[in-house]
Amino acid sequence: MKKTKIIYWIFTGLLVALMVLGSIPDIMSAPDAVALFNDLGYPTYLLPFIGIAKLLGVVAILIPGFPRIKEWAYAGFVFDLTGAMYSSISVGDPASGWLLFIIGYILIAGSYIYHHKIIKSATSCTLSNKNS
Template identity: 65%
Template sequence: MSTKKINITYWVFTGLLLAFMGPGAILDLLSTSEALAVFKHLGYPAYLSPFMGAVKLLGVIAILIPGYPRVKEWVYAGFVFDLTGAIFSGLAVGDSLLQVSPILIGYILIAGSYIYHHKRLNIRPVRLSVV
């Protein structure tokens, strides 16, 4: 796969991932009524909402900042933990599989972004030597 295709695919997955995670992060950070209703439904205290929002928003920002591959690894892991917790919490309070299934889209986006992030890291610049 060419460098251009790898970069385009990375940004498609990553853009969709950030569009998936970002709005929820902002709603949580601002402790909107919608976010607090979800936290209440899942049995979480309201004070957790701004913390989770801040952490997710920092993750979105970290993915966008060039470099820092180790930080990005932690962000991808954190996003997986967040989505896994959301699915588990939903099921634990009685939500159906159908109700939590949209979260699976997030896993696909994380996987695509993560895989192509690593493909981008493995691209070695071509060095031309003059003899």
Template identity: 50%
Template sequence: MKTTKILYWVFTVLIVALMLFSAISTFIPNPQGAEIAKHMGYPLYVFKFLAVAKILGVVALLVPGYPRLKEWAYAGFFFDMVGATYSFIVIGDPVASWAPMFIFIAILFGSYIFYHKKINA
């Protein structure tokens, strides 16, 4: 049980940090971020919307209770990362630029799996 909790928190802190970094960097004026949005073919307001959703998802994961809300947060993070990976692949970016996303998806799965092990123990 103790190992399950430790692994849950390790994976969860990593995914929370990733999502917060991604969300906060969206709100900091950065010409490189605008260039990435243009390169991907998305308007900037989409990234701001996703940043707010990421912050809400982080809150959902960290607040105790609310298991259904946590499920939605995990699903949202998964769709966000898979959608970003797919976007990079479709626009023809090299593998080196989108392959690390699979590591982040694996971290998300780790948090999700150990969340269920923790609540079912």
């Protein structure tokens, strides 16, 4: 169980860092973020909304409990990454830029899988203690 938790926190910590570092320029409508959105053809008024949504997802993943909200946060991160990757491909960005997206997907999957392993382990421990 301890090894599972360590792996979970490594994946989750890196995922949180990725999402927080991506959300701050969005919320502040930093010039680089605005330029990227303009290149993709999106209206810049979406930037703060997307940044706040990412931060709320981070909070949902870090706060214990609220399993359904946590599931939605993971789904939201997948939607965000998929939309960003699709947009990048659509405007003809080179495949070399896909590395960050692939890393993001790996971090989301790792955090999600190990989160469920922890839940399953805790549930089986609780059931075995009740049967004793």
